[in-house]
Amino acid sequence: MSESRVTSPGQDRPGETPSGSTWLRDHSELGICVLLAALGAFVLVDALLISTDFAQRGPVGPKTMPIVVGSGLLVVSALLVVDVLRGGRGESEIGEDVDLSVPADWKTVLLLAAAFLANAALINVVGFLLSGVILFWGSAYALGSRAFNRDPLIAAGLTVLTYVVFNYLLGVSLPGIPLLGV
Template identity: 65%
Template sequence: MTTRTGRPPAGRRSWLRDNSELGVCVLLLALGVLVLTDALAMDVDVARRGPVGPRTVPVAVGAGLLVVAALLAVDVLRGGRGRAETGEDVDLSEPADRRTVLLLTGVFLGAAVLIEPLGFPAAGALLFWGAAFALGSRRTDRDPLVAAVLSLVTYAVFDKLLGVPLPGGPLMGVL
């Protein structure tokens, strides 16, 4: 139903504006359905994996998204409203720090490109070091060492302990 100007009546527009959080509910619902559909369509040998397999976490996340979407929709329809940001560390009048965002984006994309040829330990170290630099750390004596240790520990935990294969790269043949 529209008026002669092609706009919805003022009452309907006002209701949509007052309940705009329902858009977040719809997004969460769609994301939950997508995650559940994808998780349940996985081709997994349950007998070999046992009761807790690769489907467990995606199914739990998808179900959680559906529950949160339903609870949020009920809250919004009962009159609940989100509050504006009141954090003292956030100044909404200041523009975004584009330099930091661009540096982090470049570091992330660089690590994604370098993970195959260099392996996870080297690409991960560059990712951690680059992220620290982009976020303001200038400790060139400490940051590369922390990044290397963090990357190697992450590699060992995922590849060796959890059995999630990560590319080791040419350096892993030496170690």
């Protein structure tokens, strides 16, 4: 009795040499590795070309974050190459918890966009402290919170905390309240 062996689409039969196109199809995730490595190299080269002709505030300069991001991209690319060559495969996105038959919630999207645009339009007019309250409160309302006695207090607390952290701990000046001269 002859033994027939069932092979998966990318698996060659015993005694056959793997063809180049089959191997590439089975390791298609390597394309993402190449893309991540190219992006990481681009970010690193671009970061190293940043001019430092200006006064730097503090120990962290303008090159720090791009170098961290570019290096991170290269490390992730290398780790992904190792995983793919060891047999790791990306899983398909068939089991998402999103019901594609339900239309998008445009009301929420538009309310969030309005909160962000209001913040951008008002920040230089009324300052960060007031525009930040509008941003945080508007975002909470857009995402479904209807606690009208609690939400403004939380929004004010988050705004003051953000203002203090940026102005006094990080040294990044946010507009105070221009109408009061602060």
